[in-house]
Amino acid sequence: MSDLIWLSPAQMRRIAPCFPLSHGIPRVDDRRIISGIIFVIRNGLRWRDAPQEYGPHKTIYNRFIRWSRLGVFNAIFARLSAKGGKPDQLMIDATHLKAHRTAASLLKKGLFPRRIGRTKGGLNSKLHAVCDGQGRPLILLLSEGQMSDYDGAALMLDALPPAKVLLGDKGYDADWLRAALTLRGIIPCIPSKANRTVAIPHDRVLYRQRHRIENMFGKLKDWRRIHTRYDRCAHTFMSAICIAATVIFWIDQ
Structure with a gap:
């Protein structure tokens, strides 16, 4: 197949430091298996439908799980995004990811929560993100679909890197968030909600750049297993998101 995805040797060298050590029998070719994982997530396939060029589908699936x-894929994303340099500005936003019927169960039967919630749009998860001024993701957080934007911001606050300004929409217009950002030396560029008695001014010209984080979400959702959640476990779905973010934004940096 001419449309197969293959990581280059240079790309493999960038992510290899995060691979766990092999014990006993040598591992199957890392480049072939990781490329197969990327192909399945990018095209939204069932694992059994992975092309034969990547080897047995059970090997690909077992390696991914x-x-x-x-936490290997999360570590790869964190390692590469940390090498992106100090950002001058940050952008924060969140988007909903619809849960497929194979994953959409509110019953908690495992040790960890599934991060699936109910909203007026049905069962879904919510991806909160902070990106730099170029629209490259720096922090990713998966939550239940009904979690508010500012609750997600509170969970990511301690992980924010130093920056001059943070851009966010009206969903982040909260006094406590503005105060927390100011304490960190970050200027909030957030429009005021309509119910504020006194509107807080913001830089309207700078705010126009916020479309870059929307574009980032759009690129992530181009990967079909990101756009629709098929994974029941939150850690596997979050790993898929980290893989997509790494390949799209960081692996060639």
Whole structure:
């Protein structure tokens, strides 16, 4: 197949430091298996439908599940995004990801929560993100669909890197968030909600750049297993998101 995805040797060298050590029998070719994982997530396939060029589909699936539990893919994203340099500005936003019927269960039967909630749009998860001025994701957080934007911001606040300004929409117009950003030396560029008695001014010209985080979400949702959640476990779905973010924004940096 001419449309197969293959990571280059240079790309493999960038992500290899996060791979766990092999014990006993040598691992199957990392480049072939990781490329197969990317192909499945990008095209929204069932694992059994992975092209034969990537080897047995059970090997690809087992590697994805095992490394997801170890946090390997999350570590790869964190390592590469941390090398992006100090951002002058940050952008924050969130988007809903619809849960497929194979994943959409509110019953908690495992040790960890599934991060699936109910909203007026049905069962879904919510992806909160902070990106730099170029629209490259720096922080990713998966929550239940009904979590508010500012609750997600509170969970990501301690992980914010130093920056001059943070852009956010009206969903982040909260006095406590503005105060927390100011304490960190970050100027909030957030429009005021309509119910504010006294509107707080913001830089309207600078705010126009916020479309870059919307574009970032659009690029992530081009990957079909991101746009629609098929994974029941939150850690496997979050691993898929980290893989997509790494390949799209960081692996070639």
